[in-house]
Amino acid sequence: MHFTSEQRLDDGVLEREFTLGEIPGILWTPTSASAPAPLILLGHPGGLHKMYPRLVARARHAAAEGFAAATIELPGSGERPRWPAAEQARADLRRALEAGEPVDDEIIDALILPLVEQAAPEWRGALDVVLSLPEIGGPVGYSGGVISLGIRLAVVEPRISAAVLFAGSFVPRAMFEEARQVTIPLHVLLQWDDEGNDRQAALDLFDALGTKEKTLHANLGGHTGVPQFAGDAAAQFLTRHLK
Amino acid sequence: MHFTSEQRLDDGVLEREFTLGEIPGILWTPTSASAPAPLILLGHPGGLHKMYPRLVARARHAAAEGFAAATIELPGSGERPRWPAAEQARADLRRALEAGEPVDDEIIDALILPLVEQAAPEWRGALDVVLSLPEIGGPVGYSGGVISLGIRLAVVEPRISAAVLFAGSFVPRAMFEEARQVTIPLHVLLQWDDEGNDRQAALDLFDALGTKEKTLHANLGGHTGVPQFAGDAAAQFLTRHLK
Numbered sequence: 407m408h409f410t411s412e413q414r415l416d417d418g419v420l421e422r423e424f425t426l427g428e429i430p431g432i433l434w435t436p437t438s439a440s441a442p443a444p445l446i447l448l449g450h451p452g453g454l455h456k457m458y459p460r461l462v463a464r465a466r467h468a469a470a471e472g473f474a475a476a477t478i479e480l481p482g483s484g485e486r487p488r489w490p491a492a493e494q495a496r497a498d499l500r501r502a503l504e505a506g507e508p509v510d511d512e513i514i515d516a517l518i519l520p521l522v523e524q525a526a527p528e529w530r531g532a533l534d535v536v537l538s539l540p541e542i543g544g545p546v547g548y549s550g551g552v553i554s555l556g557i558r559l560a561v562v563e564p565r566i567s568a569a570v571l572f573a574g575s576f577v578p579r580a581m582f583e584e585a586r587q588v589t590i591p592l593h594v595l596l597q598w599d600d601e602g603n604d605r606q607a608a609l610d611l612f613d614a615l616g617t618k619e620k621t622l623h624a625n626l627g628g629h630t631g632v633p634q635f636a637g638d639a640a641a642q643f644l645t646r647h648l649k
Numbered sequence: 650m651h652f653t654s655e656q657r658l659d660d661g662v663l664e665r666e667f668t669l670g671e672i673p674g675i676l677w678t679p680t681s682a683s684a685p686a687p688l689i690l691l692g693h694p695g696g697l698h699k700m701y702p703r704l705v706a707r708a709r710h711a712a713a714e715g716f717a718a719a720t721i722e723l724p725g726s727g728e729r730p731r732w733p734a735a736e737q738a739r740a741d742l743r744r745a746l747e748a749g750e751p752v753d754d755e756i757i758d759a760l761i762l763p764l765v766e767q768a769a770p771e772w773r774g775a776l777d778v779v780l781s782l783p784e785i786g787g788p789v790g791y792s793g794g795v796i797s798l799g800i801r802l803a804v805v806e807p808r809i810s811a812a813v814l815f816a817g818s819f820v821p822r823a824m825f826e827e828a829r830q831v832t833i834p835l836h837v838l839l840q841w842d843d844e845g846n847d848r849q850a851a852l853d854l855f856d857a858l859g860t861k862e863k864t865l866h867a868n869l870g871g872h873t874g875v876p877q878f879a880g881d882a883a884a885q886f887l888t889r890h891l892k
Contacts, residue, residue: 619869620869621876621878622841622868624867633862635889
């Protein structure tokens with residue numbers, strides 16, 4: 407882990423950009439913490455620069471509750487090398503949505519499955535490194551981003567003890583089976599009017615999740631319109647399970 | 650309004666039973682309040698005595714937030730005169746559920762529509778009387794009970810400014826149209842594994858609600874298994890909108 411920049415935000419949060427090999431990432435820690443802070447991994451759809459305003463807002467919210475927060479870039483996004491197969495799948499998806507056509511399973515598989523395969527070990531590697539810092543302790547929560555990656559991490563990474571999942575991206579059929587294996591508490595956010603999302607598939611996925619504690623919070627509005635109170639409720643869920 | 654009993658609960662809540670004509674009811678007020686308290690109308694499925702433990706728990710929760718709470722018996726329930734047509738519909742419903750058959754629209758209409766027609770004016774009358782007490786002010790929230798009655802009250806009673814609806818009872822087709830007319834903020838609770846409820850109809854009803862602010866909180870468990878954290882979230886919703 408190589409820190410490339412460091413700045414103190416005005417509300418007592420230390421923000422450090424880093425690289426892990428070729429993967430850029432950002433770590434936020436509350437400077438007021440006297441003990442190692444529990445950690446929230448901040449998921450996102452890819453593109454750290456573009457997503458920065460929303461990520462830092464979530465990190466500040468987390469820090470105010472005493473959490474550290476960390477994120478890394480997704481493969482094929484931001485400054486990382488393009489991924490031709492994923493670009494093709496994204497173009498195919500856009501074309502289908504614009505034409506008002508149903509989205510083929512093949513497109514969704516091509517878009518999501520390789521991403522999950524590559525990203526999950528990268529996030530686990532980042533977790534190894536971040537948890538080795540003296541100012542970061544546990545437990546660990548995961549929040550947001552590509553829901554299939556959240557499900558994969560919830561299944562394979564035993565250090566993650568609760569997760570907020572954002573049901574806002576297409577889900578490969580194979581992930582429904584994987585969803586049954588999740589056993590940690592989950593808080594699922596669904597935007598009811600998300601044009602680029604399949605609402606019924608999101609409800610089916612919620613149904614498939616195997617854990618004994620899961621809550622679905624559905625709110626009016628499009629993909630980026632999660633209301634403030636819904637963000638607060640998701641934060642409360644993590645606080646309840648990680649503190 | 651005729652008070653028939655009065656007792657001080659151990660946590661600073663004054664509980665008074667009353668009758669309004671032939672309709673029994675209960676009023677809970679926080680004794681520590683210095684100003685007229687906002688009010689939450691506590692809905693229920695009928696049967697004040699049977700429901701008392703859960704009602705008083707909700708009233709105490711409300712009082713701790715500074716709210717008064719009130720409820721009245723539903724027509725045909727508890728000590729009120731039986732209602733042969735509703736009893737027949739209830740028996741038909743039970744038979745269909747036990748046989749695993751789909752429930753006819755006629756059964757649902759017969760069970761719910763006359764209840765809503767009679768109960769809504771009774772709850773509005775109770776609101777007139779309760780709001781005339783000096784210790785009760787406004788605004789007014791409605792919470793729980795038969796969802797069709799909650800929708801009717803949300804539409805016809807302008808003094809109700811926010812409502813928690815429990816999607817746990819069958820809904821007549823006619824109520825879907827009425828749902829489009831609701832404009833107040835709504836917080837809808839759904840128990841995902843409620844055997845005596847039609848989950849898809851509940852989701853369709855949430856979709857039909859016309860208000861610009863609505864949230865669905867779906868949780869695992871059966872009809873009576875609403876988790877503590879979900880009750881807390883519903884209480885927070887009312888506090889956010891009524892204070």
